Structures are given as structure tokens and as C-alpha cells.
Amino acid sequence: MNATDWLSRRGLRTRLECHPELRVLDDTGTADVVVVATRFGTPSAVALLRRGCPTVDRDTPTVLVTSQVDNLRLLVEQQVVEVLPRNSATSEDLFAAVAAASERTEVSPASLQTMLADRAATHFGQQGQVEVNVLNDREQAVLRLLAEGWDTNRIAEQLCYSERTVKNVLYGMTSRLSLRNRAHLVAYAIRTGMI
The missing domain is CATH 3.40.50 (Rossmann fold)
Structure with a gap:
């Protein structure tokens, strides 16, 4: 204890x-x-x-x-x-x-x-006191490649997803974590140890 x-x-x-x-x-x-x-x-x-x-x-x-x-x-x-x-x-x-x-x-x-x-x-959750940061495998893979500097099309090719899927994954993470844009998402992910 x-x-x-x-x-x-x-x-x-x-x-x-x-x-x-x-x-x-x-x-x-x-x-x-x-x-x-x-x-x-x-x-x-x-x-x-x-x-x-x-x-x-x-x-x-x-x-x-x-x-x-x-x-x-x-x-x-x-x-x-x-x-x-x-x-x-x-x-x-x-x-x-x-x-x-x-x-x-x-x-x-x-x-x-x-x-x-x-x-x-x-x-x-009801009190809004806690920020729960959980990324699924798809989100982690997309975010790692984004952090490497890859664009949406190249991430889609690498992971065998459609470009629309990659955009939806990025949008979902950005909005769920209340971040402004992709750069903010990458910076936040690195700062908090998510990737």
C-alpha cells in the first residue's frame, strides 16, 4: 500500500x-x-x-x-x-x-x-472527472504512421485500408480526445505516451 x-x-x-x-x-x-x-x-x-x-x-x-x-x-x-x-x-x-x-x-x-x-x-464518466485514453489496434497503427510523417493515402496503402477509413479513424480520435487537428493529435499522443 x-x-x-x-x-x-x-x-x-x-x-x-x-x-x-x-x-x-x-x-x-x-x-x-x-x-x-x-x-x-x-x-x-x-x-x-x-x-x-x-x-x-x-x-x-x-x-x-x-x-x-x-x-x-x-x-x-x-x-x-x-x-x-x-x-x-x-x-x-x-x-x-x-x-x-x-x-x-x-x-x-x-x-x-x-x-x-x-x-x-x-x-x-458521469462526473467527467476522468480522461480515459484508450486506443484500439487500428487507431494505434494509424497514429504511429501519422507520427512518422506519412500522409493519408500512404497510411491507407500500408495498412490495406481505404483512404476514407483512415480519415474516419483520425477524425474519431481527434474529436473523442477534443483535439484541434492531426498535429495536435500526434503531439498529445507522444506527450501522454499513447504511442
Whole structure:
């Protein structure tokens, strides 16, 4: 368990310790699940907080308690398997998320990313607090080639799509992420680690 400040750490500990089925570790033992609380759920923040837990190995699943989620693909790489809203998650929500994380079976990163997107939309979507950035395989392929400087026609030829499909994919990403144009899309994607 780790958090960006002592108050959050204490609050997490209190919420977890009210469930006798769970054992909260400090510096001894091996953790089955990591709980990370941070205001901004960026991959770099999660990585930093995971490194601060001495009882955690690289493959330990993580429950992320946050106010904002950014770049689910990279969060999946940090072993995030559950996402909860920082301001409204109850002790029962936290317990259920930890229990689910401890019982998780191997799933593909793409499936986990989709599952996290659904959970983030459920928890945060109505309030508009969270920006969920998920690109499917087609969008990632088009965006990578666009970032390489390829034009629409050449991207279409390379990926065996019609030019209209490539334009629709680019338009869909640009409008969904509320960006101005293709250059803004590429800059945003690079800045947030989407590609």
C-alpha cells in the first residue's frame, strides 16, 4: 500500500484494516496486491509509488485509487488491474477491488485495458472527472504512421485500408480526445505516451 501523502496512506490503512480478511503489510512479507492512491493516475506516478513498496515484485497486481486516469495502456504495463474513484470509493469498494485483484487470472493487456476503460467510465464518466485514453489496434497503427510523417493515402496503402477509413479513424480520435487537428493529435499522443 502506498500513497502520495501520509493522510491518504493512513486513510487507506484504516479502510483496509476494517476487513479482517485482509492483512496490510509494511516492510515485511510479500504482497499479493498493491493499493496505490494518487490524485493523478499517471503511469509515472503509479510506477514511483510501486517502487516505494518493498514487499512488491514486478508482477504484483495493483489497485489504483485516483481522481484522474490517464493512458490506460501504460497503466496496464504498471500492473493496474482495478481503478477506483478517490473521492467516493467506500471501504466495501476497496475491499471488493483488492479481492478481485488478488483472484485475477491472466488476461491479455488489450482485454485488461478495455476492462479498465469500462470501469473508469462507470466510476468517473458521469462526473467527467476522468480522461480515459484508450486506443484500439487500428487507431494505434494509424497514429504511429501519422507520427512518422506519412500522409493519408500512404497510411491507407500500408495498412490495406481505404483512404476514407483512415480519415474516419483520425477524425474519431481527434474529436473523442477534443483535439484541434492531426498535429495536435500526434503531439498529445507522444506527450501522454499513447504511442
